[in-house]
Amino acid sequence: xxxxxxxxxxxxxxxxxxxxxFVSLIKKVKARTQGRSGPSVFQTYYNLAKLLKKEVxxxxxxxxxxxxxxxxxxxxxxxxxxxxxxxxxxxPLGGIGNIILxxxxxxxxxxxMALAGLDAGSSFGGMxxxxxMSISAIIEPxxxxxxxxxxxxxxxxxxxxxxxxxxxxxxxxxxxxxLLGISLFIILIVETSRLPVxxxxxxxxxxxxxxGMILEQSGRNLALMELSAAVKLTLLMAILINLIVPFGLMTxxxxxxxxxxxxxxxxxxxxxxxxxxxxxxSTAKMRFFRLPSLFAMAFFFSTLIIIIEVFA
Amino acid sequence: MGAEFFLLVLLLLLAGIAVPLATSGQDRRxxxxxxxxxxxxxxxxxxxxxxxxxxxxQEITWTAYQPFGFFSIAFVIDRLAAFFLLIIAAVSLxxxxxxxxxxxxxxxxxRRNLLCGCVNLFILSMVLxxxxxxxLSFLFFWELMAASSFFLVMYEYTLPETRKxxxxxxxxxxxxxLFVLLGVILLYAGTGSFAFxxxxxxxxxxxxxxxxxxxxxxxxxxxxxxxxxxxPYAHPASPSPISALMSGVMLKIxxxxxxxxxxxxxxxxxxxxxxxxxxxxxSAVLGIIYALKEHDxxxxxAYSSIENIGIIFIGIGLSVVLTAVNLPVLAQISLLGAxxxxxxxxxxxxxxxxxxxxxxxxxxTRDIEHMGxxxxxxxxxxxxxxxxxxxxxxxxxxxxxxSEILIFISFFSSVSAVDPLLKVVMFIxxxxxxxxxxxxxxxxxxxxxxxxxxxxxxxxxAKAREVPFLMLLGPAILAGACIILGLFxxxxxxxxxxxxxxxxxxxxxxxxLVMAGFTYVVLHFxxxxxxxxxxxxxxxxxxxxxxxxxxxxxxxxxxxxIFSSIYCTRLKNERMFFDEKNCHFREGxxxxxxxxxxxxxxxxxxSRASLRVATAVSRFxxxxxxxxxxxxxxxxxxxxxxxxxxx
Numbered sequence: 001x002x003x004x005x006x007x008x009x010x011x012x013x014x015x016x017x018x019x020x021x022f023v024s025l026i027k028k029v030k031a032r033t034q035g036r037s038g039p040s041v042f043q044t045y046y047n048l049a050k051l052l053k054k055e056v057x058x059x060x061x062x063x064x065x066x067x068x069x070x071x072x073x074x075x076x077x078x079x080x081x082x083x084x085x086x087x088x089x090x091x092p093l094g095g096i097g098n099i100i101l102x103x104x105x106x107x108x109x110x111x112x113m114a115l116a117g118l119d120a121g122s123s124f125g126g127m128x129x130x131x132x133m134s135i136s137a138i139i140e141p142x143x144x145x146x147x148x149x150x151x152x153x154x155x156x157x158x159x160x161x162x163x164x165x166x167x168x169x170x171x172x173x174x175x176x177x178x179l180l181g182i183s184l185f186i187i188l189i190v191e192t193s194r195l196p197v198x199x200x201x202x203x204x205x206x207x208x209x210x211x212g213m214i215l216e217q218s219g220r221n222l223a224l225m226e227l228s229a230a231v232k233l234t235l236l237m238a239i240l241i242n243l244i245v246p247f248g249l250m251t252x253x254x255x256x257x258x259x260x261x262x263x264x265x266x267x268x269x270x271x272x273x274x275x276x277x278x279x280x281x282s283t284a285k286m287r288f289f290r291l292p293s294l295f296a297m298a299f300f301f302s303t304l305i306i307i308i309e310v311f312a
Numbered sequence: 313m314g315a316e317f318f319l320l321v322l323l324l325l326l327a328g329i330a331v332p333l334a335t336s337g338q339d340r341r342x343x344x345x346x347x348x349x350x351x352x353x354x355x356x357x358x359x360x361x362x363x364x365x366x367x368x369x370q371e372i373t374w375t376a377y378q379p380f381g382f383f384s385i386a387f388v389i390d391r392l393a394a395f396f397l398l399i400i401a402a403v404s405l406x407x408x409x410x411x412x413x414x415x416x417x418x419x420x421x422x423r424r425n426l427l428c429g430c431v432n433l434f435i436l437s438m439v440l441x442x443x444x445x446x447x448l449s450f451l452f453f454w455e456l457m458a459a460s461s462f463f464l465v466m467y468e469y470t471l472p473e474t475r476k477x478x479x480x481x482x483x484x485x486x487x488x489x490l491f492v493l494l495g496v497i498l499l500y501a502g503t504g505s506f507a508f509x510x511x512x513x514x515x516x517x518x519x520x521x522x523x524x525x526x527x528x529x530x531x532x533x534x535x536x537x538x539x540x541x542x543x544p545y546a547h548p549a550s551p552s553p554i555s556a557l558m559s560g561v562m563l564k565i566x567x568x569x570x571x572x573x574x575x576x577x578x579x580x581x582x583x584x585x586x587x588x589x590x591x592x593x594x595s596a597v598l599g600i601i602y603a604l605k606e607h608d609x610x611x612x613x614a615y616s617s618i619e620n621i622g623i624i625f626i627g628i629g630l631s632v633v634l635t636a637v638n639l640p641v642l643a644q645i646s647l648l649g650a651x652x653x654x655x656x657x658x659x660x661x662x663x664x665x666x667x668x669x670x671x672x673x674x675x676x677t678r679d680i681e682h683m684g685x686x687x688x689x690x691x692x693x694x695x696x697x698x699x700x701x702x703x704x705x706x707x708x709x710x711x712x713x714x715s716e717i718l719i720f721i722s723f724f725s726s727v728s729a730v731d732p733l734l735k736v737v738m739f740i741x742x743x744x745x746x747x748x749x750x751x752x753x754x755x756x757x758x759x760x761x762x763x764x765x766x767x768x769x770x771x772x773x774a775k776a777r778e779v780p781f782l783m784l785l786g787p788a789i790l791a792g793a794c795i796i797l798g799l800f801x802x803x804x805x806x807x808x809x810x811x812x813x814x815x816x817x818x819x820x821x822x823x824x825l826v827m828a829g830f831t832y833v834v835l836h837f838x839x840x841x842x843x844x845x846x847x848x849x850x851x852x853x854x855x856x857x858x859x860x861x862x863x864x865x866x867x868x869x870x871x872x873x874i875f876s877s878i879y880c881t882r883l884k885n886e887r888m889f890f891d892e893k894n895c896h897f898r899e900g901x902x903x904x905x906x907x908x909x910x911x912x913x914x915x916x917x918x919s920r921a922s923l924r925v926a927t928a929v930s931r932f933x934x935x936x937x938x939x940x941x942x943x944x945x946x947x948x949x950x951x952x953x954x955x956x957x958x959x
Contacts, residue, residue, distance in 0.1 A: 052838055053839070054840060055842035056840075056842065058846075060845050060846075060847060061767050061848060061856070063694075071828050071832060071835075074828075074831045076827075078830070078831070082823065094816035095814070095816050096819070096820075098717075100717050100721065101708060101717065101815050101820065104708050104713055105708060105820075107750070111707055111753055114761075118757070118761035118765045118867075120766065120848045121766030121767045121858075121861045122848045129862075130862065130866065130867040133753065137754050138874060143746070144742060144743055148723070148727060152727055155728065219839070220835050223839070288870065289873060292874050303743075306739060307736065
């Protein structure tokens with residue numbers, strides 16, 4: 001129990017500290033590929049600090065949903081963060097780490113965010129919510145198939161056990177895992193609203209989805225929304241990293257091990273952020289109604305992996 | 313000693329029928345209140361009995377009437393029956409509290425007395441169906457349930473749409489009874505018994521046919537696609553408490569019938585399980601896809617009921633499949649998930665029907681496009697509806713998630729154990745199940761957003777007022793139950809003596825609160841506390857109009873387009889053409905029509921065919937005495953020939 005409390009504090013603080021870094025890194029890589037020097041890698045931290053100092057503006061149409069959504073969103077993401085050990089894997093406790101529950105905590109956050117998008121009565125917010133819920137619905141079969149495949153490969157429903165298994169194996173993963181890694185990467189791109197699904201950079205009504213949904217947020221509420229989006233990105237990246245390249249991940253707690261693990265995680269995360277940045281730079285935004293075919297491709301790809309795995 | 317209390321429940325319900333019917337001449341509130349009090353008292357006693365049986369496992373038996381050896385009206389309350397009695401009791405209690413106020417606002421004068429009496433008859437018949445100890449009394453009370461619910465649907469019989477819905481419902485419900493009757497007769501032919509007892513070998517070839525008949529009968533009653541059309545007709549037509557009872561409880565009685573026959577009578581085979589699984593998956597996916605398209609709030613909830621019944625059938629089917637491939641532990645988890653979902657759906661669906669009844673009462677419209685902004689004027693109703701929406705969207709830590717995760721877990725765990733071909737089937741079912749659950753979140757974001765958030769879209773919506781206390785109390789109890797069943801799911805299963813891999817939702821709930829508190833405290837100390845209220849930015853317009861808001865139609869448009877092949881939307885695009893002298897030489901209309909696939913390709917052909925047969929047969933009965941004498945003459949000759957031939 002004590003070990004778990006330590007984990008709770010540690011994991012939450014690490015995820016909150018690292019998350020904005022990866023967001024800035026992706027932006028930096030994208031700027032470099034476009035020939036710009038781009039903002040500093042600490043820019044997201046500065047932005048959050050600036051937003052916290054600003055006032056919050058509510059629309060007179062908005063209800064309590066608008067006021068509680070940022071906090072619920074952040075709380076759901078922080079609880080979800082407990083399900084994904086970044087640097088240190090303790091013994092699971094009372095269903096924490098359950099991969100289905102993890103998925104539905106993300107859905108809880110999204111539910112509140114989408115309602116907040118509708119709350120101000122602006123057509124941008126509604127458009128964002130509608131598109132976000134549609135996309136999250138049609139990617140869901142792929143996500144569940146990939147997660148079922150993970151459960152199948154690791155013989156456990158718990159993310160902690162999966163990480164422990166892969167950390168014990170230590171080496172670079174098997175071909176099956178690499179194939180699953182590709183599917184996980186697609187899910188990461190979709191779930192964190194990146195190109196070619198959504199464009200996190202623009203505020204143009206034709207292209208934006210996630211940004212449209214949080215258009216009416218301001219001040220500290222916007223800071224919470226931005227930070228929780230960064231946390232979500234970090235969590236999905238952590239799942240990918242700790243399953244495919246788990247070396248350095250700690251299963252028993254030591255201070256030296258913690259530092260090494262944290263450092264290694266930051267390095268691996270930065271590399272992955274770079275890959276995401278390059279991937280985003282090399283694709284163009286897809287038309288919204290072209291997306292189902294992309295998702296169908298991802299779905300058949302992951303189903304194929306499973307069928308190969310099943311019959312092999 | 314339990315039998316006396318059960319008798320007390322029946323007597324209370326009978327009193328609840330008798331009082332308002334006896335005073336049906338006078339339009340007085342007191343007799344209706346008496347009926348509601350009877351329902352509340354009966355539900356409370358029934359809940360106590362059910363909990364007693366569930367916790368102790370002690371069965372209650374009572375033979376009421378036995379004129380012949382093989383025919384008896386007898387009751388047994390075991391744990392399965394007690395569980396469903398608990399569903400009936402919980403929903404009836406809250407519906408009765410709600411009706412105490414709601415019925416008074418209905419039109420119809422002393423006809424409202426009949427409504428109250430009929431509601432009690434309906435509840436009584438459902439209690440008796442569940443408690444029945446043999447297939448004969450099951451069938452008898454099943455028909456009573458069908459008849460009494462028909463009267464309830466027909467309450468506003470003066471409206472043509474209600475009459476259409478009523479007739480539609482009547483035909484479907486009679487079809488259901490017909491198939492159940494056929495199943496029971498076939499079972500009797502196969503086993504020689506009306507008892508709910510396990511069939512032992514040798515298995516007669518009639519048994520699978522009997523199962524198919526019963527499955528068909530229960531599917532029609534439960535609203536499994538393609539036998540679902542009565543739901544979206546009957547629910548909008550009937551008063552809201554009736555919808556809550558029908559959707560929350562009556563559909564579960566069909567589930568009870570299926571589970572009872574599968575567990576106690578049949579030894580299911582693999583293909584039975586696959587059949588149930590396929591029917592469940594189809595209903596779940598199509599149900600929610602249709603629900604997303606619907607803009608009548610009660611029809612939307614009706615389609616969502618079809619989806620949830622589909623989920624329950626998925627759980628049952630999975631359990632049968634897993635039993636057949638010899639994985640009893642996973643099968644039990646899946647069945648428990650299905651039953652728990654039946655209870656949960658009863659709670660949150662009746663909650664949603666009651667609160668949407670309040671909304672319809674306040675705004676005088678069922679179209680969600682004419683609502684909006686109600687969270688400002690109806691804060692309590694909106695909070696209660698919100699609890700229901702979160703629960704039905706299967707979000708943690710509420711009860712909808714607590715039951716769906718059990719089905720998910722048994723899917724996830726079974727894929728590593730069953731044979732390859734079955735695995736592929738399981739993966740398809742699993743991915744469609746996941747799609748269902750994500751679409752239902754989208755559906756209820758749309759519903760809550762369009763009804764309660766942003767600006768009012770009509771004058772009625774702007775003038776709406778919060779409903780009276782009793783119309784909040786009933787739903788509030790249901791909302792409380794949804795929260796408690798979600799948070800304490802693991803503890804309740806342990807109390808009932810089942811070991812399930814349910815995550816500890818209480819822990820998750822506490823963690824959510826801790827993290828929300830942490831966020832709040834950190835913000836409190838680090839962030840600016842200034843708040844300003846200012847108009848939503850509308851691209852430079854002077855003031856924002858409700859017409860610029862995102863509508864419900866707009867919200868579901870992407871899903872409409874993505875799934876357009878399922879909706880079978882027909883786009884017809886015709887124009888008018890003019891020549892240079894402005895003489896028009898061709899014209900046309902543009903329309904987008906939602907094809908009613910099931911009605912046009914299944915229901916209508918069947919009804920046309922039966923009509924043709926009926927017309928052909930009716931020609932024999934022409935009312936002319938000579939013709940009838942001719943028939944008699946032919947019949948006599950036929951008998952003589954037959955006897956001469958074979959004697």
